[in-house]
Amino acid sequence: MIISVLLENKPGALMRVTGLLTQRGYNIESLTVAQTLDPGLSRMTISVDVDVKLRPLVIKQMTRLINVLQTTDLTDAPAVCREMVLLRVRAPMETRTAILKEAEIFGVRVVDSSVDGFALEATGDPEKLQEFIAIMGSYGDIEVTRSGMVAVSLEAKKLRLSPPNPKPAHEPAVMK
Amino acid sequence: MSQLMSGARILLECLVREGVDTIFGYPGGVTLPFYDAMYDHPIRHVLVRHEENASFAASGYARATGKVGVCCATSGPGATNLTTGLVDCMMDSIPIVALTGQVTSKLIGSDAFQEADTFGITRPCTKHNFLVKDIKDLSAAIHEAFYIASSGRPGPVLVDVTKDVFLGQAHYAPVNEIHLPGYKLVLDGHxxxxxxxxxxxxxxxxxxxxxxxxxxxxxxxxxxxxxxxxxxxxxxxxxxxxxxxxxxxxxxxxxxxxxxxxxxxxxxxxxxxxxxxxxxxxxxxxxxxxxxxxxxxxxxxxxxxxxxxxxxxxxxxxxxxxxxxxxxxxxxxxxxxxxxxxxxxxxxxxxxxxxxxxxxxHPLLPVFSDDEIKPQHLMHEVDRLTKGETIVSVDVGQHQMWAAQFIRFNAPRLWLCSGGLGSMGFGFPAAIGAAFAHPGKTVVAIVGDGGFQMALPELATMANHGLNLKLIVMNNGFLGMVRQWQELFHNNRLSAVELSGFPNVEHLGAAYGIPAKIITRPTELRPELERAFSIEGPFLMDVRVTHNENVYPMVPAGGAINEMLLAPPQPVPVE
Structure with missing residues (x-):
């Protein structure tokens, strides 16, 4: 299940969202979070294995959290999912050209080159990246850091294009 | 123009603005500045004898009034002791605000004396919680806490305040607007x-x-x-x-x-x-x-x-x-x-x-016996006196179910009961909370002999304040509901359910200065209850009921609701 969450950029907000998943014993496969255009808000993308029947409930309970503004289930929705991989591969002279060829095929950038090998930066959908990592592994020792998935919905109604204007909550919010 | 005051004082100002008249609490190291500010402040602080009971009393106060109940505890053990009451309020959607002290912000994370991660511990126990490390955030946090607790689906909110915030100085400016962009309430219905x-x-x-x-x-x-x-x-x-x-x-x-x-x-x-x-x-x-x-x-x-x-x-x-x-x-x-x-x-x-x-x-009818007091008989007699108009607080177990079956409530906020969490030890302190909320009224607490012993220290609170609280112990010598399940579903292998060594409540009452009575015979029940209700102030009753009575009808766990056990011992299939 891929969940996109718009939440307040506040201490503890992350813990509330993850707590909702961990209290059910779910293992979060990947999680990314960063500020949005509005520095008061963060966007989070979570990839987690949730039973199909429970997904609407998890979305509703997440939306219920005080710090959360919007929760969207992107699992089966039209969305673009991307991930970034930073990969170091040990490359003796005889394999270096082949590695660079592979990198070109996958649209991967070389971010560092040394006598030991290369540091590569790859972005793409997670499955493609998995293939790339497997291929690099066949050239020698590798070390991999993955960013976790980020996703954006392609449905206009699910996309929140501009940050919300701060406005008072419903009428009881105004203190007597 | 606002004046410079301490964080502790600002906190009190916020509480007054929220209409708080009573705090149930227990002081400690880091809340010393807060208690010092309370020393000459009109807000009433009720000293309970255990922090868990402070949270239950706040819950009882909130249940009996609909207002936000407030409880207070120190850092570390004080805060961890509050958690049962918080979860209880979470499960039953009861608005309370819990205030806890936290070690000085610089010491957080250093395993300081009486430090616990209250913010982390209470995250799943609350509707929302706050950690206040800067005095500038204090008043907004308090007002937001009350708003969140009482609006929408009500629930418990905890505010953890570091000692340096209590001690700091700032200008108190009333917060007039609450900014919670993620808190959307749908109230009107489509x-x-x-x-x-x-x-x-x-x-x-x-x-x-x-x-x-x-x-x-x-x-x-x-x-x-x-x-x-x-x-x-x-x-x-x-x-x-x-x-x-x-x-x-x-x-x-x-x-x-x-x-x-x-x-x-x-x-x-x-x-x-x-x-x-x-x-x-x-x-x-x-x-x-x-x-x-x-x-x-x-x-x-x-x-x-x-x-x-x-x-x-x-x-x-x-x-x-x-x-x-x-x-x-x-x-x-x-x-x-x-x-x-x-x-x-x-x-x-x-x-x-x-x-x-x-x-x-199959009507729900009380059971009577000439030889012993049946629990249903007790509830029937209590109902006679409470007339559907009296606050009755119960604990958890068999007595709770019999009370729900046989005591009538003709208005809301009379029946106080830990429903979702089912926390034993709730009934007595919740009744104390209700008694403070309604000083003119009689409040009845019915508890089992198990739950009574969980909340025992609060006899001192009841005695100190002369609360008009009738504490009735339905004493069957067992953890009755667990025993019932062991009888029915575990081949009557009674494991750790016998509560021997129950104290003599007449001696106990004498020790605390509370009138008390042990009632053993069915004929005594009505006159003794009437006598207890006629006396202004606290009364403690130990009503010895049938040991092995079970609650029926019963839908066994996982059973369909049309397949009730209507009576022991064999399941009676129902068409």
């Missing part, structure tokens, strides 16, 4: 859905109102009565909803669920339209979910969208505040009445006949 629901209600042949705690929280009891009378359909109130519809109302059946009445459960089972109002289809009500109300369509009205479809899919969901939604619903129902009422008049009559037949077939 007008079209409400119209459709009204139509469905009239079209149903066997409509059945299933009303829960939401009625009490929303203050929708008048609207409920109007709805039930307009439709003239049978209605049940769940354990949390007792008093939502007066127990003496002719349409009120009783409580449904695991220990609900035969008629209440059969009605649920056979109904063709469940009108679910502020309920969460709890497992103790539904039994085996797949077999719950199999013929019924469901109209589910709740303020919390996450409750809709959680356990049972709703054919017609309405998200909104019950009071608002139901007052519109009632208008719609009345508009439709002239044309719709005659439509199913025959079917409705047959439905009532059926429900009444169930009521007569």
């Amino acid at each position: 007008a079209g859905q409400i119209r459709r629901a009204a139509q469905m209600m009239w079209e149903a042949k066997r409509p059945y109102v299933y009303a829960g705690g939401g009625i009490i929280h929303s203050g929708a009891h008048e609207e409920l009565r109007e709805l039930v009378e307009t439709l003239d359909c049978p209605a049940v109130c769940t354990l949390m909803g007792l008093g939502g519809l007066p127990s003496n109302h002719r349409n009120f059946i009783s409580m449904p669920g695991m220990h609900g009445s035969y008629a209440a459960n059969m009605g649920m089972y056979e109904s063709d339209l469940l009108i679910a109002l502020g309920v969460r289809f709890d497992d103790r009500v539904t039994g085996r979910l797949a077999a719950f109300a199999p013929h019924a369509k469901v109209i589910h009205i709740d303020i919390d969208p996450a409750e809709i479809g959680k356990n049972r899919a709703a054919d017609l969901p309405i998200v909104g505040d019950l009071k608002r939604v139901m007052s519109k619903m009632n208008r719609n129902l009345k508009e439709l009445a002239p044309q719709m009422r005659p439509l199913n008049a025959g079917a409705r009559k047959a439905w009532w006949d059926q429900v009444n037949a169930w009521r007569e077939q």
